[in-house]
Amino acid sequence: MPFAELGLSDELLNAVTDAGYTEPTPIQAAAIPSVLMMRDIIGIAQTGTGKTASFVLPMIDILAHGRSRARMPRSLILEPTRELAAQVAENFEKYGVNSNLSMALLIGGVSMGDQLAALEKGVDVLIATPGRLMDLFNRGKIMLNGCSLLVIDEADRMLDMGFIPDIEEICTKLPKQRQTLLFSATMPPPIKKLADKFLENPKMIEVARPASTNINIKQWVVPVAGSTAAKRDRLRQILAQEEVTNAIVFCNRKTTVRELNKTLKQAGFKSGEIHGDMEQAQRIAELDLFKDGHINILVASDVAARGLDIKGVSTVFNFDAPWHPDDYVHRIGRTGRAGATGTAYTFVAPDDDENIANIEKLTGQQIPRLDAPVAVAAPVAEAPAPREERPRRNRRERPAPEAVRNEPVRDEAAHEAVAPVEAPAAPSRAAAPSPMREDRRPERQEREPRRDYRRHQVDDGPDDGWNGPIPAFLNARLVIQP
Known part of the structure; x- marks a missing residue:
């Protein structure tokens, strides 16, 4: 179904075409006609499905006729975070x-003077976070x-951040005769209660099972040791792969974001970073660097997990396994958007088994485990052959001491006959070489002491067997009888 069949104006269709879109996503095709008919809507859709355009496009046509008044916005869009509001x-x-619609952005971290000036002129669309609006x-x-038109976006995130009381109070300040659109990735009981209280006969639009993850x-799951150093090493290994063109790395704590970006x-x-302690201008600047490709790795806390529409993110990493299962769905939803494919890695330490079990229970699927890469050179260095199996220099085959003691007693005459032969053998290694050897290889005079020292060191080990004087009877076999 093309956009032209949804009932949008020609001017809006031209803008959509210029933006490069030709066919609506399922949530857009289901929601836009109903919004144009002024129906209340409950939209349940996973992230990355084009949910934002499903209410932005019909709102532009609805508000095309009318006039804004000072400090009285004609429509209101509530977002849980500054980044979502800016998007x-x-x-x-x-x-x-x-179109000639005027718009104002009412968020924290930005000069209030400029926002008040825009409100004084009158705006057709006010995009705000609950705290700054109240x-x-x-x-x-x-x-x-x-x-006359209220949009509550990312309602389940509003619940997580504790904004539901503010939402309820804001709804009581609005006219009862209004159109209300509520969008959420999940529908927990408090959100359903909110919808029942403030929406009239809403149309339920659900394009995916609640809490399901994108099939693209x-x-x-990447098992890692509990130490942060092990997780950093594994992260760098995967980041070095060719298929990882750019990535968002999510951490549970702001301090972890800063330290990981530094390493x-x-x-x-x-790499760059984005977290709640940064000023809004800094966060927007980091996002722009990531979108423009000046940095290709963005380390983020959950402040950036929901709703950020960054095209072409190839990979998402959960450096820390998320504490809440819903956060997993929203984190990995930063990739695989608008029909593209992506990859999500979640590092799991031994203490994270319960978190992963809750995620798999929520999503209704078991996440496959990724085995660690096999090191090639490490085992050779770490596991040397036993000492007795290695070749030894200048060693002679000798019987064990027990064999010497058990040898039958030889004739004393044999001992005496052998003694003159072996007597000069031991001191000959330490003494000066003979004139004949000195003439043939004079350099041995300097090398001989070094060789003797090395031989002594090798044979000095505790497991080298007999290391005492050579028994004379062993040389009896060398006697040449006349």
Whole structure:
């Protein structure tokens, strides 16, 4: 089904075509006609399905006729994070290029003066986070009684972040006769209760099973040792693979984000970071660097996990296994978007077994394990052959001491006959060489003491067998009888 069959205006269709889109996604095809008919909507869709455009596009046509008034926005879109709000604003700018709609972004971390100035002029679309909106409302800087269309986006994330009381209070400030659109990746009981309270006869649109993961994403569990160093080594191994063109690496703590980004840079990777302690301008700058390809690895906390629409992310890493199963779905949803394929790796230490079990229970599938790569050279160095199996220099086959003691007693005459032969043998190695050897190889005078020292060191081991004087009877076999 092409966009032209959804009932959108020609001006909007031209903007969609210019943006490079020809056919709607399933959530767009199901939601846009109903929104244009002014129905309340509950949209359940996994991330990366084009959910944002499913309400942005019809809103542009709905608000095309009408006039805005100062401090009284005509429509309101609530987002759980600044990044999501900024992304929705980008969608309005892209698709509303042929319209005269005014828009304001009301988020924390940005100068309030500029936001108030935009509200004073009057806006057709107000995109806000609940905290900043309630702050300005309580100061009397904004009125909500002229808002006829409300969008609650990422409702389950709102629940996780504790915004549901703020959402309920905001809904009571809006006109009762309004259109309400609620979108969420999952539908836990508190969200269903919120929908039952503030939506009238909503149409339920569900394009995927709740909490299911994108089938275009290849998922792996990577068993690692509990130490952070082991996880960093494994991460660098996978990042070095050719198929990893760019990646988002999620951590549970902000301190881990900073430390991991630092070590990746030291290892020569082009990485950046984004977390809650950064100013909004810094976070936007890092995202822009990642989108533009100046950095290809973005280390992030869960502040960036939901809703960020970054095209072409090949790989997602869960450096820390997420504490909440829902976060897993949203983290890996940063790849495999809009029909593309992607890969997600989750590092699992021994203490993370319960977290992975909860994730597999939520998603209804078992994630395959990725075996560690086999080291090639390490085992040779780490497991040398036993000492007695290695060849020894200057060793002669000798019987064990027990064999010497058990040897039958030889004739004393044999002992005496052998003694003159062996007597000069022992001191001959330490003494100066004979004139004949000195003439043939004079350099042996300097090398001889070194060789004797090495021989002594080799034969000095505890397991070299008999190391005493050579028994005379052993040389009896060497006597040549006249």
